[in-house]
Amino acid sequence: MPREIANHAAVRNHARRVGLKPSETLLDRSYHHATMGKLKDNNKRGRPDIVHFALMEALGTPLFLKGMLRVYVHTVNDKLITIADNLRIPKSYLRFEGLMVGLFRDKAVKSDEGAVLMETSDDTLAGLLDAIKPGKVIGLSTTGVQGTAEKAVAENFADDCAFVVGAFPRGHFSESTTRLLNLTYSISDIGLEAHVVIARILYECEKLLEIGIHHEGDEKRRQVGA
Ligand SMILES: C[S@@+](CC[C@H](N)C(=O)[O-])C[C@H]1O[C@@H](n2cnc3c(N)ncnc32)[C@H](O)[C@@H]1O
Structure with a gap:
């Protein structure tokens, strides 16, 4: 998970659901679409x-x-x-x-x-x-x-x-x-x-x-x- 969005609500909610720290989860557009716009090259990620x-x-x-x-x-x-x-x-x-x-x-x-x-x-x-x-x-x-x-x-x-x-x-x-x-x-x-x-x-x-x-x-x- 890129550090710059690890604290976003969508990331924290997904992390809680899967029982991991937000920073440990994999960036995945299925869950993190709302916050990915901020990331450089986001069309190639997640x-x-x-x-x-x-x-x-x-x-x-x-x-x-x-x-x-x-x-x-x-x-x-x-x-x-x-x-x-x-x-x-x-x-x-x-x-x-x-x-x-x-x-x-x-x-x-x-x-x-x-x-x-x-x-x-x-x-x-x-x-x-x-x-x-x-x-x-x-x-x-x-x-x-x-x-x-x-x-x-x-x-x-x-x-x-x-x-x-x-x-x-x-x-x-x-x-x-x-x-x-x-x-x-x-x-x-x-x-x-x-x-x-x-x-x-x-x-x-x-x-x-x-x-x-x-x-x-x-x-x-x-x-x-x-
Ligand atoms: C879904 S494509 C990525 C889309 C990218 N816009 C493209 O056209 O290459 C995933 C990868 O498959 C390979 N690929 C897709 N179509 C190809 C083609 N017609 N010839 C060679 N490689 C291709 C490329 O390595 C590409 O990065």
Whole structure:
């Protein structure tokens, strides 16, 4: 919850209902619409459900399950959330919300065995890209070069690239994010939901890597014990 509105009546009432301190609750337009007008970039904020959907999509793909995809969430305040390779995101939004509240409070979510599943850091998107050094950083946006998901992946795949998708309802990447992109593609002549874009891009990666795809003859080979 941004500090500047944590004391607003709508925020306090919602916090009381869910049994949390106002400062600990997640900004959510469903409850805090009346007070969000005051916030900078408010059209891009208050939709944790979009992040939930986006993570469910990415973390359910064969690419992620086979350890070939690293996932990060970049916040509006230029902070990062790192997602562990083995994280299974709860399908229930209520449970996801609880997880995120714990993450922002404790800076990390750990498994029962103590392994870090998600952690926040003060590193910036620029800092992350500097550290992981992708060959290219590809943005996805309706304002990008027109093409298809297949083209966006095929033209950049050899570079071990990072794809950046906006997990926000409206608006475009900030100037500081745009400066970090080498190329931006539009993969449809209409605006799509973030999770649809993620699904299409990751499926194209899987096709190129032949991940989770049955090949003709596989079944026969299995039957003969090959
Ligand atoms: C609901 S959209 C945000 C709306 C934003 N005005 C836009 O048009 O990109 C969420 C995200 O999905 C991606 N997206 C939506 N439509 C797209 C398209 N046609 N091509 C590429 N990416 C798209 C972008 O990353 C965008 O930030």
